[in-house]
Amino acid sequence: MSLSLSADQPAVPDDADDGVWLECIECGETFAPFDDVRYTCDDCDSLLEVRYADLPTFDDFEGEGVWRYADALPFESGVSIQEGATPLYEVPRLEESIGVEALRIKHEGMNPTGSFKDRGMTVGVKVAKELGVGRLACASTGNTSAALAAYGSRGGMETLVLLPAGKVAAGKIAQASLHGARILEVDGNFDACLDIVQELAGQGEAYLLNSLNPFRLEGQKTIGLEILEGFLADYDTVPDRIVLPVGNAGNTSALYKAFRELVQAGELDEDDVPKLTGVQAEGAAPMVEAVENGADEVRRWEDVETRATAIRIGNPVNAPKALPGIRETGGTAVAVSDEEITEAQRDLAGEGIGVEPASAASVAGLRKLRAEGIVDDDERVACLTTGHLLKDPDAAAAAGSDPEPVPADTDGVLEHLQD
Numbered sequence: 001m002s003l004s005l006s007a008d009q010p011a012v013p014d015d016a017d018d019g020v021w022l023e024c025i026e027c028g029e030t031f032a033p034f035d036d037v038r039y040t041c042d043d044c045d046s047l048l049e050v051r052y053a054d055l056p057t058f059d060d061f062e063g064e065g066v067w068r069y070a071d072a073l074p075f076e077s078g079v080s081i082q083e084g085a086t087p088l089y090e091v092p093r094l095e096e097s098i099g100v101e102a103l104r105i106k107h108e109g110m111n112p113t114g115s116f117k118d119r120g121m122t123v124g125v126k127v128a129k130e131l132g133v134g135r136l137a138c139a140s141t142g143n144t145s146a147a148l149a150a151y152g153s154r155g156g157m158e159t160l161v162l163l164p165a166g167k168v169a170a171g172k173i174a175q176a177s178l179h180g181a182r183i184l185e186v187d188g189n190f191d192a193c194l195d196i197v198q199e200l201a202g203q204g205e206a207y208l209l210n211s212l213n214p215f216r217l218e219g220q221k222t223i224g225l226e227i228l229e230g231f232l233a234d235y236d237t238v239p240d241r242i243v244l245p246v247g248n249a250g251n252t253s254a255l256y257k258a259f260r261e262l263v264q265a266g267e268l269d270e271d272d273v274p275k276l277t278g279v280q281a282e283g284a285a286p287m288v289e290a291v292e293n294g295a296d297e298v299r300r301w302e303d304v305e306t307r308a309t310a311i312r313i314g315n316p317v318n319a320p321k322a323l324p325g326i327r328e329t330g331g332t333a334v335a336v337s338d339e340e341i342t343e344a345q346r347d348l349a350g351e352g353i354g355v356e357p358a359s360a361a362s363v364a365g366l367r368k369l370r371a372e373g374i375v376d377d378d379e380r381v382a383c384l385t386t387g388h389l390l391k392d393p394d395a396a397a398a399a400g401s402d403p404e405p406v407p408a409d410t411d412g413v414l415e416h417l418q419d
Contacts, residue, residue, distance in 0.1 A: 002028060002049075003256075003324040005273060009264045012053045019053035020074050022214060025320060032069050033074065034130050039201065039212050041118035047320055048214045049257065050074060055265040058229065066119050069222045074215065077127035079155040083118035083415055084222055086110045088230040088382070091351045094363065098370050102235065102380040105363075106227055109355055109388030113175060114225060116251065116386050117147035117312075120209075120216035126150045126206045127215040135160060137206030139193035141215050141247065141310050142172030143387055148209055149179035157391065160206055162193040168328065169309055169356070189304065190314045211250030212317045216409065220251055221258035227274075228262075233378060239274045243369075244384035245335065245361040246278040246287050247311035249322035256325030275331040275381070278322070279365030281306035281358075285335040291326060292333070298323070307338045307395060310358035310387055332374060336364040340400050354389030354396070 002010075002025055013021055013030040022031040022038065024355035031038055033050065041048060056071035063070075065084035070076045088104045095103035108116035125148075128136055136152045137160040138144045145161035152159035161176050165185040178182055186193045194210060201208035209216060224242070231239050244251050256276055262268035280288050284304035292299065301314030316322065326333060336344075338357075344367065345360035355358075362383040369375040388395050406416045 002322065003328070005260060005263055005270050005328045006262070007264070009055065010051055016053060021051050022048045023051045025049055032062075034127070037133065037204075037207060039129055039208055039214075046149040047212070047318070049321070050214050050218050052261075055261050057265055058269050061225070066219055066222045067226050069315070072225070072258070073123060073218050075123070075126055078122040078219075079129070079151055080122050081112040081150065081154055082110050083119065083122050084226065086226070088227065089351070089353055090354070091348075094347055094351055097347075098367050099377050100366075101378050103366075104230070104239075104382050105353055106382050106384050107224065107353060107355070108223065108384065108386050109359065109391070113146045113150045114391055115143035115147060116220060117143045118151070119219040119222055120211065120250070121147045121151035121200070121219070121224060123219035124209045124213055124216040125155045125157065125406035128157065128209070133207040135159060135206040136209055137197050137200060138209050139190060139197045140168070140172075141312055142168040143188050143310055144390065145181060145183070146175035149181035152181070154180045159306065160184065160233040162197055164189050167309060169394065171391045171393055176281065179329050190313050193302070194315075194317070199250060209350040210317070211253075213250050215220065216316075216395070217250055217254040217257065220254035223251065223384065224255035224258035228268075231380065231382070237380070238268070238272055239382045240379040241275040241277055241331070241375065241381045242281060242384065243277045243362045243381060245308070245358050245386055246273050246280050246316065246322070247279070247313045247358070248407055249287060249316040250262050251386070252278055252325050253318040253321035253355070254275055254333065256321065256329065259329070273329050276325050276329045277365065277369070278326060278333040279333045279361045280333065280335050280338050281308045281311055281341065281361060282335045284312050284314060286314055287319060287322065288333040288335045290319065296323070296354055298331065308341050308358035309359055309392065310356060311361065313362045334365045334369055336361055336368055340364040340368065345399050348385065349389075349400070350406070353385070355385040356389060356391040357395050359385035359387050
């Protein structure tokens with residue numbers, strides 16, 4: 001099984017380009033990485049992964065941000081807006097209330113466009129340039145469109161984004177608009193948008209930069225490398241568990257790939273790989289359903305609804321990569337209510353960390369698993385928060401306190417405060 005933690009480093013095929021190639025996760029067919037536009041296997045239509053002849057060790061990394069990890073990526077540099085190097089916050093009150101030995105928040109909302117998507121786009125847009133394509137495209141619940149628009153603009157490329165009409169937070173639409181993307185609002189949900197974009201890409205009308213694209217996940221795996229380096233620096237050990245929100249399951253897949261490569265490079269023992277733990281909203285939880293039922297595939301949910309708009313997805317395309325990641329690391333998946341998500345969003349805000357609702361799902365999931373005894377009190381845990389508070393200002397305002405009208409004089413203000 002190519003996605004097993006114990007899988008050997010693959011042999012280098014003849015179609016590798018400077019030690020880089022694409023390989024099908026199901027049938028093992030290999031392809032040259034940059035000769036043709038390719039998202040899935042030509043033979044069986046399964047997902048592809050990027051493979052490398054030489055896998056780096058921690059000693060090979062230098063610099064800061066995503067491109068610190070150039071030795072683990074297809075290029076030495078990409079189309080960059082100084083992405084990565086996001087904070088790994090301490091949260092002492094949350095740590096104590098949840099009841100774990102250590103809790104850190106990896107806040108990806110501190111990337112240039114306010115979400116983790118920037119890590120994938122710095123690599124993906126570079127690949128698009130290498131392939132010589134003219135138009136970039138994505139389906140999005142918001143963050144992907146914002147990142148693609150910014151990085152496409154940075155790279156001087158035309159950008160097309162398809163969004164589910166009325167289902168995308170205002171902050172994200174504003175970003176895509178200002179960065180010059182052409183925005184198409186689709187009368188359907190995210191999965192319908194993705195279906196259309198995949199068909200457009202298949203017809204050669206655009207280069208797809210959703211997480212179905214294997215190169216995008218290469219940038220996202222640097223999240224896991226930063227978390228490991230942060231824990232090693234502060235605790236002299238890697239985390240026991242990483243908890244993360246799940247939409248299309250790209251981050252789960254990317255982190256698992258990062259850890260598999262470290263195991264193959266001899267830098268990480270199999271037994272030390274963090275347990276990957278996915279969290280979904282109850283109204284959009286097909287991955288949780290598959291994990292709980294021991295299923296090998298995810299059943300597509302046609303109707304999904306949650307205030308956590310960034311993970312309002314019923315058909316996670318990276319499930320074939322993410323399910324092995326959860327199971328091989330001894331992790332799990334859990335669904336949380338919108339109310340639990342909002343409570344976690346407030347808890348994070350109480351520590352000074354502002355996130356959009358989907359981001360808070362990780363903390364809500366950890367709290368639930370700890371209460372159920374699935375997470376032990378001696379665990380060191382990293383929770384991934386994926387997007388900034390201002391991505392969804394309406395949700396932030398609804399979760400926060402209301403303004404209080406006061407008269408325009410000091411005595412009136414003091415009287416109001418006393419009351």
